Every structure is written in structure tokens, then in C-alpha cells.
Amino acid sequence: MAETKPCREEAFSLLKKYNKNEGLIKHALAVEAVMRYCARKRGRDEEMWGVIGLIHDLDYEQFPDQHCRKTEEILTCENWPTDYIRAVLSHGWGICTDVEPQSDLEKVLFAVDELTGLVTATVLVRPSRSVLDMNAKSVKKKWKDKSFAAGVNREVIEKGAEMLGIDVGELISDVIMGMREVAGEIGLRGDPNVSG
Ligand SMILES: [Fe+2]
Ligand SMILES: [Fe+2]
Numbered sequence: 001m002a003e004t005k006p007c008r009e010e011a012f013s014l015l016k017k018y019n020k021n022e023g024l025i026k027h028a029l030a031v032e033a034v035m036r037y038c039a040r041k042r043g044r045d046e047e048m049w050g051v052i053g054l055i056h057d058l059d060y061e062q063f064p065d066q067h068c069r070k071t072e073e074i075l076t077c078e079n080w081p082t083d084y085i086r087a088v089l090s091h092g093w094g095i096c097t098d099v100e101p102q103s104d105l106e107k108v109l110f111a112v113d114e115l116t117g118l119v120t121a122t123v124l125v126r127p128s129r130s131v132l133d134m135n136a137k138s139v140k141k142k143w144k145d146k147s148f149a150a151g152v153n154r155e156v157i158e159k160g161a162e163m164l165g166i167d168v169g170e171l172i173s174d175v176i177m178g179m180r181e182v183a184g185e186i187g188l189r190g191d192p193n194v195s196g
Contacts, residue, residue, distance in 0.1 A: 006080055011051045014078065019061045026186040028054050030116040031109070033186075034178030038108045041174065049105055052087045056109060068092040095156075101163060111160020114153050115175045118142065121149035123188050130190025131183050136172040143168070 015028055035053030039046040059070035068089050075085050089099040090106040091113050101110040122142045123131045142148045161168045183189040 004079075004081075005048065006051055006055075006078075006084065008047065008051055008054070011055045014074075015054060015058060018058055018074070021061050024057065024061055027116065027120075028057060029182050030120065030179050030186050031056060031113055033182040034112045034116060034175050035105075035109060037178030037181065038112070038174055039105075042104060044104065048084070049108070052084055052105065052109065055084075056088050056091050056113065058088075067096045069096070101160075104164075107160060107163045111157060111164055111171055112175050112178075113156075115157050115171060116179065118149050118152040118154075118157075119172070119175050119179060120186075120188065121152070123190070126190075128190045128194045129188070131176060131179050131188040132190070134176065136169055136176060139172045139176070140169065143172075 015025065019025055019028070032050045032053035035049040036046050038044075039049035055071070055075070057067075057071075058074060060067055063070035068091070071088055072085055075088065086099060087103070087106050087109060089097045090101040091109045093100050093110060101107045119131065119134075119139055122139045123129060123134055125142075126134060126138070128134075143154060146154075157171070158168060161171045164171070179186065179188065
């Protein structure tokens with residue numbers, strides 16, 4: 001069968017078929033939004049970047065021990081194009097796959113995935129619980145505190161930024177900008193009446 005570009009609707013219904021956990025859906029939406037923001041910033045294919053961001057952890061709820069590999073199987077069955085599948089696999093480079101990020105899309109996905117977790121954790125300890133009034137400085141402070149959101153692998157993020165040739169501060173700003181666009185959907189709109 002000829003490969004056609006998967007659309008956002010198809011990706012989202014597949015995501016919901018395999019994931020019931022609200023936190024995982026919110027993570028997928030956050031990564032999608034950041035990928036879209038970064039694609040626009042770079043003048044790239046926003047739909048493709050967004051769809052890959054949305055689907056990247058497809059198998060994580062049901063097959064955490066086969067993370068990435070199971071997604072490869074599912075997307076292959078669904079006739080997804082090989083470049084989409086490769087991009088998804090590359091986010092697990094050095095962790096659960098040996099597919100090294102090569103394209104800009106792959107490098108951005110690798111770099112921002114963990115960072116969305118640190119940004120979310122930082123928002124949730126703020127009085128406003130809002131990503132809309134938070135800047136990169138707040139996240140940088142938490143970055144240094146290794147006991148804060150200890151599960152977030154700072155080394156992976158640093159490696160991603162290095163691959164992209166940008167500093168972590170710029171990456172953090174991009175992630176915040178992307179996540180702001182879906183603040184309501186990912187539960188990070190907070191209380192506008194509380195500042196800080
Ligand atoms: Fe993952
Ligand atoms: Fe992820």
C-alpha cells in the first residue's frame with residue numbers, strides 16, 4: 001500500500017486507543033505543541049512534527065518494557081511512513097533503541113521530550129500553577145536542583161541541545177512557548193487571579 005501522511009486526527013485516535021492515562025495524554029499533547037512551535041520557528045512541516053510528537057509514546061502505557069519497539073510494530077501495521085516511525089524510535093536513543101537522532105525533527109524531539117516533564121513539574125510548584133506567566137529562569141533554577149523532578153534526565157536534555165547546537169536556555173524557552181499554546185488542554189493554565 002502506498003504510504004500517505006498520517007493526519008492529526010488519525011494519530012490522536014490511535015493515541016486514545018492505546019492510552020487511557022490522562023497524564024500520558026497530556027504529555028503527548030505537550031510534546032505535540034512544542035514540536036509544532038519548533039517546526040514553525042524553523043520553517044518546517046508543522047503537521048508532520050506535531051503528529052510525531054503526539055504519537056511518540058504510543059506504547060508506553062501498555063508496553064513500558066517494550067517502549068518504542070511496540071510502537072514500531074503498531075505503526076508498521078497501520079502503514080505509517082518509515083520516516084515517521086524512525087523519528088519515533090529515535091527519541092529512545094541510548095535508552096531503549098539504538099536509532100540515533102539525525103534530522104532536525106528527530107533532534108528536537110529527543111531534546112524536548114524530557115524537558116516538557118521538568119517544565120510541567122516547575123509550573124506545578126508555582127503559586128499560580130500556570131505556564132502562561134512562567135519564564136525560562138524559573139525552570140533553570142529547578143534544573144540545578146537535582147532532587148527536584150529527579151526522574152527528569154538532565155543529561156539527555158543537554159545532549160539534545162548539544163546536537164541542535166543551541167543552549168539549554170533557548171530550548172527551555174521554546175518548550176515553554178509551545179506548552180503555552182495548549183495550556184488549558186494540559187492542565188497548566190492555572191489560576192489567573194494568583195500571580196507568581
Ligand atoms: Fe518515550
Ligand atoms: Fe515522551
